Structures are given as structure tokens and as C-alpha cells.
Amino acid sequence: MKIQKLFQRTRFGIFLLFGVIVLSTSALCIYTVDTQLTAEYESNSQNIAKSVADASVDILLNRNLATLQSMIDQFVEIQGIRYIYITSEDGEYLAHTFVPGIPEQILASDHSNLEPVERSIPGLGDFLEVGSPILAGVAGTVHVGMDQDEVALKIQRAIGQQVILICIFLVVGVLASIWLVNLAAKPLAELLAYAVNIAGNKETEASADDLLGRDDEVGDLARLFRHISDQSPDSSAPGAPPEKAR
Amino acid sequence: MNVRDGNGQSGKKPESPLPLLTRRTMLRRGLAGLLAVSGAGWRGADTVLGGANMVSAQEIETGFEGATDDEIVLGMSAAFSGPSRGLGSELYRGAMAYFNYVNDNGGVAGRKITLKLYDDGYQPDPCVRNTMNLMLEDNVFLLFGYVGTPTVTRVLPLLKKFQDEQVYLFFPFTGAQPQREPPYGDFAFNLRASYRQETAGLVNNFLAAGKRKIGVFYQADAYGRSGWAGVRAALDRHGERLAGEATYRRGQRFTGSMREQVEILKANSPDAVICIGSYAACAAFARDAVDRDLRVPIANLSFVGSENMLQLLGDLGEDVETYSRYLVNSQVVPSYEDTSIPAVQEYRELMERYDPAVPEELVKEAYSPFPQSFVSLEGFLDAKLMTEILRRLGGNPERDGLEDAVFSVENYDLGISERVSFGPDRRQGLQTVYYTVVEEGRFVTLDDWQSWLS
Numbered sequence: 085m086k087i088q089k090l091f092q093r094t095r096f097g098i099f100l101l102f103g104v105i106v107l108s109t110s111a112l113c114i115y116t117v118d119t120q121l122t123a124e125y126e127s128n129s130q131n132i133a134k135s136v137a138d139a140s141v142d143i144l145l146n147r148n149l150a151t152l153q154s155m156i157d158q159f160v161e162i163q164g165i166r167y168i169y170i171t172s173e174d175g176e177y178l179a180h181t182f183v184p185g186i187p188e189q190i191l192a193s194d195h196s197n198l199e200p201v202e203r204s205i206p207g208l209g210d211f212l213e214v215g216s217p218i219l220a221g222v223a224g225t226v227h228v229g230m231d232q233d234e235v236a237l238k239i240q241r242a243i244g245q246q247v248i249l250i251c252i253f254l255v256v257g258v259l260a261s262i263w264l265v266n267l268a269a270k271p272l273a274e275l276l277a278y279a280v281n282i283a284g285n286k287e288t289e290a291s292a293d294d295l296l297g298r299d300d301e302v303g304d305l306a307r308l309f310r311h312i313s314d315q316s317p318d319s320s321a322p323g324a325p326p327e328k329a330r
Numbered sequence: 331m332n333v334r335d336g337n338g339q340s341g342k343k344p345e346s347p348l349p350l351l352t353r354r355t356m357l358r359r360g361l362a363g364l365l366a367v368s369g370a371g372w373r374g375a376d377t378v379l380g381g382a383n384m385v386s387a388q389e390i391e392t393g394f395e396g397a398t399d400d401e402i403v404l405g406m407s408a409a410f411s412g413p414s415r416g417l418g419s420e421l422y423r424g425a426m427a428y429f430n431y432v433n434d435n436g437g438v439a440g441r442k443i444t445l446k447l448y449d450d451g452y453q454p455d456p457c458v459r460n461t462m463n464l465m466l467e468d469n470v471f472l473l474f475g476y477v478g479t480p481t482v483t484r485v486l487p488l489l490k491k492f493q494d495e496q497v498y499l500f501f502p503f504t505g506a507q508p509q510r511e512p513p514y515g516d517f518a519f520n521l522r523a524s525y526r527q528e529t530a531g532l533v534n535n536f537l538a539a540g541k542r543k544i545g546v547f548y549q550a551d552a553y554g555r556s557g558w559a560g561v562r563a564a565l566d567r568h569g570e571r572l573a574g575e576a577t578y579r580r581g582q583r584f585t586g587s588m589r590e591q592v593e594i595l596k597a598n599s600p601d602a603v604i605c606i607g608s609y610a611a612c613a614a615f616a617r618d619a620v621d622r623d624l625r626v627p628i629a630n631l632s633f634v635g636s637e638n639m640l641q642l643l644g645d646l647g648e649d650v651e652t653y654s655r656y657l658v659n660s661q662v663v664p665s666y667e668d669t670s671i672p673a674v675q676e677y678r679e680l681m682e683r684y685d686p687a688v689p690e691e692l693v694k695e696a697y698s699p700f701p702q703s704f705v706s707l708e709g710f711l712d713a714k715l716m717t718e719i720l721r722r723l724g725g726n727p728e729r730d731g732l733e734d735a736v737f738s739v740e741n742y743d744l745g746i747s748e749r750v751s752f753g754p755d756r757r758q759g760l761q762t763v764y765y766t767v768v769e770e771g772r773f774v775t776l777d778d779w780q781s782w783l784s
Contacts, residue, residue, distance in 0.1 A: 146511065146512065147559075148507060148508060148511060149555050149556070149558070149559040150479060150483060150506045150507055150508050150552040150553070150555050150556035150559065151483060151508050151552070152555070153551060153552045153554070153555035153556075154454075154480065154483045154484065154508075154551070154552040157480070157550075157551055157552070179555055181550060182550070182577065183550050183577045183578060183579050184576050184577055184578060184590040184591045184594060185575065185576045185577060185590075185591070185594045186575075
């Protein structure tokens with residue numbers, strides 16, 4: 085005999101609790117990872133732009149644009165960076181990494197704006213562009229474009245890994261709780277069967293000895309049922325209707 | 331001939347005692363940091379270099395400096411593979427024609443001139459690795475005949491880093507400014523005119539002929555930027571500005587499309603376009619420009635490898651005249667067709683006699699060399715002047731005497747109309763730029779721009 089009804093709500097409650105924990109943890113995790121990684125990528129972009137700007141001063145003052153180009157070509161090999169361009173103080177494009185040409189969106193933009201800007205360039209993708217002044221802006225500006233699709237992919241991967249881990253915890257936790265509930269329900273089911281047998285004046289099974297020998301609450305109840313049964317005057321009356329087990 | 335590929339996988343390695351290897355390992359680790367920042371010359375390099383500064387230049391093995399009683403070893407890293415393999419191959423062939431001649435006639439003070447070759451495929455990182463091998467393992471006497479701006483600009487910081495070893499770069503096949511100006515100008519000697527001179531000449535001639543709207547098509551790297559800067563500066567002197575620009579990625583093959591670039595330039599209605607690229611890309615641009623009705627003069631710099639370019643256009647199977655009639659290429663050596671020039675006679679004779687071939691170990695893709703070409707003539711003149719400098723070192727060649735030997739070259743007659751001089755403030759031997767156009771399927775000297783443009 086199985087105990088279904090008694091623990092159905094318990095199982096549901098446990099599942100619900102785990103679900104709430106998983107959902108809230110995932111939401112918090114997604115928010116935290118997304119916010120922090122986005123901030124980190126933005127910070128990295130700004131650091132790279134600043135590095136290029138700092139490194140460009142002498143090269144620009146020496147009017148050595150080939151070396152300047154060589155330098156930004158190396159920076160653009162860093163993962164996530166899709167383009168770099170350097171403008172003079174007059175807004176002239178002194179070096180860039182665009183092929184086949186400088187996009188219209190970039191040409192139309194305000195080169196002196198150094199605040200992070202989100203750009204969507206047809207054929208190239210979505211970018212987060214940050215800027216940095218060269219020699220406080222009097223020698224020009226550096227602009228670095230981070231590939232937002234690539235950054236988003238990295239963030240999604242990081243979040244995905246976290247969520248997968250949490251889901252594994254959920255499944256393991258639910259399965260473990262079901263197993264534990266079943267473990268607790270098994271002696272109760274045996275007790276119920278024992279009580280039904282007593283009520284029906286049937287021969288108790290050999291396993292009843294195990295039940296009566298338990299030193300926990302189930303054992304106490306079994307011994308109580310046995311005691312009540314032994315004291316009942318109708319206990320030996322054949323055909324008496326059994327009491328309903330509760 | 332000693333050869334290796336860019337990874338240094340083949341060829342013989344000299345046996346070295348263990349302590350030397352350990353030291354070299356340390357040096358390599360230090361140089362790994364340098365690899366990441368070479369070419370930039372930036373102020374932040376100290377931070378990024380990390381361990382690089384831990385190893386001093388004095389730690390290079392100095393016992394052997396590339397010169398023995400029998401030979402002088404020169405190191406060369408160039409494009410022998412990839413879309414620009416024709417440049418390395420032709421430069422090598424021209425140089426070897428002269429070096430073979432010298433070696434057959436007793437060498438330099440009894441020493442034969444040997445080239446240690448590496449292939450870099452016209453890519454900066456392999457070139458830096460090759461240079462480290464040439465300097466640290468092969469201990470070559472000097473570096474010679476490097477090909478390309480993006481490669482050379484990345485190597486220059488290495489030369490500066492190990493300046494105490496006095497390993498100089500001689501006659502690179504590039505007209506870019508970095509090896510002509512501080513902070514790296516002291517580590518290289520140039521023979522050819524600069525891109526700045528080539529582009530200025532082209533711009534001046536176009537402007538004089540009334541072609542005022544000049545667009546630029548260039549390789550998106552240091553080479554392209556060097557030429558772009560030259561065109562911009564030349565226009566600026568005349569109060570003009572660029573009439574549009576378009577770029578392409580290094581390594582572009584002739585089969586690739588340049589239609590986007592043509593359309594970008596066409597939108598600005600240029601009177602002429604100056605191309606700063608390799609022969610495959612520039613040939614593709616010339617093809618697509620004609621196909622898309624951008625029929626204006628298209629100028630190319632000497633680096634383009636004129637014969638290679640013309641060959642690609644000829645391979646289209648149509649009349650080569652259709653695609654080549656708008657081409658005007660600047661050159662830094664006179665026409666190899668002009669046999670009135672003594673050096674050209676000598677060049678043609680020695681090329682025919684030796685017909686040098688690129689070592690098989692370096693041949694990854696089929697390449698059919700030209701009997702004569704502007705690039706091989708340049709290699710020939712490079713080798714001729716190199717031999718003269720080595721002769722001036724005397725019977726005991728040492729690196730620390732190289733600079734004085736170069737500076738002793740004054741009004742030296744290479745066999746072309748222009749004489750060569752070097753000095754502390756003059757690290758480029760030749761200044762003349764020549765212009766050529768295609769006639770009857772070959773490049774000939776252009777003397778009258780007005781009539782050609784009309």
C-alpha cells in the first residue's frame with residue numbers, strides 16, 4: 085500500500101520551493117553577470133582606447149602614420165575589438181581599420197564625442213564605441229568599437245553556464261527530496277497495511293514483527309494498534325466489520 | 331643556400347652547448363613580449379613587455395657574427411608564398427644573379443656571400459619570428475632584402491632592442507617612412523626612393539595635367555597608410571584634398587571582387603586613382619574599375635610588381651590593352667628595357683647567365699618567374715651595392731664597421747644615371763622616381779604625361 089495523498093502536497097511544495105529558488109537565483113545571476121560583464125567590456129574598451137591614445141602621442145607628433153596604423157592593426161587583433169579609428173583635432177581620419185571604407189554612420193558622427201555610443205552599422209553589426217582623447221584632445225581622438233554581438237554571445241555563454249548549474253541543482257534537489265519523502269512514507273504505508281489487517285482480523289504478515297520492533301514513532305503506533313486490538317472484545321469475533329483505518 | 335619556412339621547421343640547426351640554449355630560451359621568452367608590441371614604438375610598451383626587459387641585449391651570443399673565413403651570411407625574410415610571392419621571388423632572383431657572379435669571381439675578400447632565407451608570406455608575425463631566428467640562432471651578419479612595409483615596421487623594434495649587436499637591415503623592398511625616420515631610421519639603410527617621393531611625383535604629374543580630384547585605393551595596413559599619407563601630404567601642398575578613399579585587406583587575391591571599392595571611389599568622381607597595394611589586389615581593382623566604367627588613370631607604386639600585375643590582367647583571356655591602358659606605374663629603378671644603361675646591360679646578362687631559382691623548399695605554390703622585371707632589377711642593384719659595402723669592410727668584416735663602410739659610399743656609380751651617396755643624415759641611396767605605362771603588353775617609360783593623359 086502506498087501513501088500518495090499525504091505527501092503529494094509536500095512534494096509539490098518542495099518542487100515549488102526549488103522552482104522559486106532557481107528562478108530567483110537565475111534572474112539575479114543573469115542580471116549580475118550581464119551588468120558586470122557589460123561594464124567590464126566597456127571598461128576594457130575604454131582602457132584600450134586610452135592605451136592607443138597614450139601610445140599615439142609621439143607617433144602622431146612625428147607624423148608617422150604608418151607606425152600608427154601598424155599599432156592599431158595589432159590592437160584590433162584583440163578579441164572583441166572590431167574597429168579602431170583615429171581622427172585629428174580637425175576631424176580628419178588619420179588611421180582606421182575599416183574595409184572597404186569608413187561607414188557613413190561613422191563619417192556622420194561627432195568625432196569629438198568621447199562618451200560610449202551604441203552603433204548599428206549595416207553589414208558590420210552592432211557595436212559599443214568608446215573614445216579617448218589624444219594629448220587632452222589637442223592631437224585628436226581615438227575611437228574603439230567593441231562587437232556587441234560577440235560581447236552578448238560571451239555574456240550569454242557565461243549566464244548559460246550558471247543557469248545550467250542551477251538547473252542541475254534543481255533536478256538533483258527535487259529527486260533527492262522525492263527519495264527522502266518516499267523513505268519516510270514507506271514505514272507509514274506498512275503501518276497502514278498493518279492497521280487494516282488488524283481491523284479486518286486478518287493474519288498479520290511476518291513483516292509486522294519488524295514494524296513492532298521499530299524504536300521510532302511508527303513502532304510506537306504499531307504497538308499501540310496491537311494493544312488496542314488485543315483489548316477489543318470483538319477482536320476475535322469472526323465476521324465483525326473492520327474499523328476504518330485512519 | 332640555407333632555407334627555412336616561417337616556422338623554422340626545416341634546415342640545419344647549429345649544435346650549441348646547453349648553457350647557450352638556456353640563455354636563448356630566456357631570450358626567446360623575453361622576446362615573446364616584444365612580439366606583441368613590435369612595430370608600435372609606443373610609450374606603454376614597458377608595461378606590456380613584461381619580462382622582455384629582464385633580458386639585456388648583451389645576452390645574445392656574440393661569438394659568431396655571420397662572417398667566417400669562407401663566407402658572409404646575410405639573412406632574408408620575404409614573401410615566397412601567398413598572393414605576393416612574386417615580389418620575394420623576383421627580388422631574390424635579381425640579388426642572386428649578382429651574388430652568384432661575385433661568388434664565381436672569388437667572392438668578397440675570399441668569402442662567398444650566402445643568403446639565409448625564410449618565407450614570411452608577407453605577414454608580420456612570421457617575419458618577426460624569422461628575424462628572431464636570423465638574429466639569435468643563425469647569427470647572420472646583417473639582414474638584407476626584406477619585403478613589405480607591414481613586415482618591416484614590425485621588425486624595426488627588434489633591431490632597436492638589440493642595437494648593441496649592430497644588426498642592420500639593408501635595402502628593404504619598401505618605401506615606407508618608419509625605416510627612414512626616428513626612432514628606427516638608424517637601424518636600416520635604404521637604396522630605393524620612398525613612397526612619399528613616389529606618391530608626390532604621381533600627384534604632381536596628375537595635378538600638372540589638370541587631374542585635381544585624386545582618390546586613393548589602399549591596403550588596410552602600414553603600407554597602405556604610408557602611401558595614403560604620402561598622397562595626402564602631396565595634395566595638401568597644392569591645397570587639394572583626397573577625392574575619396576577605399577581599402578582592402580592584405581592577402582587579397584586576384585579572384586576576389588573589388589566592386590565595392592570601385593563603387594566607393596566612383597561615387598566621388600575622381601579624375602585619377604592612386605593605388606597603394608600588392609599586385610593581386612591592384613590588378614583586381616583595375617579589372618573591376620574598367621568593368622564598372624571607372625575609366626580614369628590608375629596609378630600604382632613600385633611595390634606593386636608591375637610585371638606580375640600585367641600578367642594577371644593578361645590572364646583574363648581578353649585583350650590586355652582593355653585593362654592596362656589606364657595604368658601608370660611609378661618605379662624606383664630605370665626600365666630594364668633601356669639597354670643604354672650599363673647596369674641594365676649587366677643585369678640582363680647575369681640574369682640570363684644564372685637565371686636563379688627560388689629554392690624548392692620555399693616553393694609552396696607554382697610561380698613562373700620573369701626573365702627580367704623591375705623588382706629583380708632592384709634586387710640586382712641592392713646586391714651590387716651590398717657587395718661594394720662588404721668590400722669596403724676589408725679583410726676582417728665585423729658588424730661594428732658596417733656603418734662606417736656605408737657612410738664611405740659617396741657618389742658611387744651603380745651603373746645607372748644616378749649616383750649613390752650615404753651619410754649619417756642620408757640613409758637612402760637613390761632619390762629618382764620613374765614612371766611607366768603599358769604599351770604593346772609591356773611597361774615602357776613615360777616621358778610625356780600630357781600626351782598620355784590626353
